[in-house]
Every structure is written in C-alpha cells, then in structure tokens.
Amino acid sequence: xxxxxxxxxxxxxxxxxxxxxxxxxxxxxxxxxxxxxxxxxxxxxxxxxxxxxxxxxxxxxxxxxxxxxxxxxxxxxxxxxxxxxxxxxxxxxxxxxxxxxxxxxxxxxxxxxxxxxxxxxxxxxxxxxxxxxxxxxxxxxxxxxxxxxxxxxxxxxxxxxxxxxxxxxxxxxxxxxxxxxxxxxxxxxxxxxxxxxxxxxxxxxxxxx
Numbered sequence: 001x002x003x004x005x006x007x008x009x010x011x012x013x014x015x016x017x018x019x020x021x022x023x024x025x026x027x028x029x030x031x032x033x034x035x036x037x038x039x040x041x042x043x044x045x046x047x048x049x050x051x052x053x054x055x056x057x058x059x060x061x062x063x064x065x066x067x068x069x070x071x072x073x074x075x076x077x078x079x080x081x082x083x084x085x086x087x088x089x090x091x092x093x094x095x096x097x098x099x100x101x102x103x104x105x106x107x108x109x110x111x112x113x114x115x116x117x118x119x120x121x122x123x124x125x126x127x128x129x130x131x132x133x134x135x136x137x138x139x140x141x142x143x144x145x146x147x148x149x150x151x152x153x154x155x156x157x158x159x160x161x162x163x164x165x166x167x168x169x170x171x172x173x174x175x176x177x178x179x180x181x182x183x184x185x186x187x188x189x190x191x192x193x194x195x196x197x198x199x200x201x202x203x204x205x206x207x208x209x
Contacts (some may be wrong), residue, residue: 003028004041031046156169
C-alpha cells in the first residue's frame with residue numbers, strides 16, 4: 001500500500017485528488033498539507049512513499065518547498081502538480097530533483113500511473129514534455145535569457161508577462177510588493193530589458209505564456 005501525502009493549499013483540489021486515488025486499492029492518502037511548511041513538518045514526523053506537491057503554495061512557492069524536501073529527504077519521490085503548462089516550470093522542477101511533473105488537467109489514469117512509476121524509483125515525464133526536454137538539451141549551448149534567472153525571478157517574469165501586476169503577484173505568492181519589485185528589477189537587468197512589455201514579448205516568443 002502506497003502511503004501518499006497531498007500538499008496543496010486548495011481544499012477542493014485535495015478532495016478531488018483523494019477521490020481519484022481512493023479508486024486505487026494499492027494507494028492511500030494518509031495525509032494532507034495546506035502549505036509548504038506543513039508539508040515539511042509532516043515529512044519530518046512520518047515516512048511517506050510519494051508526495052504530491054502543488055507548485056503554487058501560500059508560503060513562498062512549491063519550488064522552494066521542493067528543494068527543502070529534497071535536501072531533507074533526497075530519496076523521497078515527489079510528483080509536482082501544476083496549473084501551469086509544462087514549458088513554464090517542468091524543466092526547472094526536474095533539475096531541482098522532482099520525480100515527475102503533471103498539469104492539473106491531466107487524466108486521472110495518468111496521475112495514478114505517474115504515482116506508481118515514481119514510487120518504484122522511476123521518473124514520470126509525459127510524451128510532450130519529453131519532446132520539450134529534447135529541444136531544451138539541443139539548445140542548451142544557446143542558453144536562453146530566462147535560464148539565467150533564479151526560480152523566483154523567473155516566476156515573477158512569467159506572471160508579469162501573463163498580465164499580472166506586482167501587487168497581484170505579491171498577494172498570490174504571499175510576499176511583499178517590495179520583494180516582487182526587487183525580483184522584477186533583477187530579472188529585467190539579467191535579461192537586458194527595460195520594461196514589462198519586453199517581458200511579455202519575450203515570453204510569448206519563447207512559448208512561456
């Protein structure tokens with residue numbers, strides 16, 4: 001029986017995932033966490049077979065939680081769940097040590113298959129993501145501008161390109177407006193850009209939004 005921890009700040013999402021997995025006799029959702037801090041606390045107190053981790057968490061972001069989880073439990077399989085398209089975050093999460101990446105609109109059967117695969121020590125990558133990773137490796141010598149950004153700078157850049165204001169991003173990430181503005185400024189500087197319009201143009205051209 002696979003003991004699963006669901007870490008997602010939306011109760012309705014946790015309930016839906018739990019319902020899907022209840023149909024699999026070899027799995028049980030033995031715990032739920034509504035924040036990254038709560039997830040970390042739970043993995044410190046108990047052993048888990050797989051963690052389902054949302055990339056958008058209220059206390060920072062899922063990437064920060066992922067890195068801390070892998071630091072403390074390097075062998076723990078983590079399956080990242082996201083509302084964002086694969087091309088936005090999948091490669092970054094895989095580089096950070098995630099065992100698999102699924103968008104939340106994936107079929108229930110794919111979720112179950114992914115959990116079983118990562119629990120066996122494998123990696124779960126969709127066919128479309130495999131193609132994107134192959135393209136990424138081919139182009140790695142031609143390093144894209146956004147590859148120079150930190151995870152938070154990248155997240156801020158993508159959200160601005162998607163039309164969100166600094167205040168909206170600060171509220172969504174539970175960070176101060178000053179912190180978001182600082183990350184925006186650093187991202188602009190690293191990418192040699194001057195304004196949000198250039199962020200948007202670049203992100204659209206790169207297929208990031």
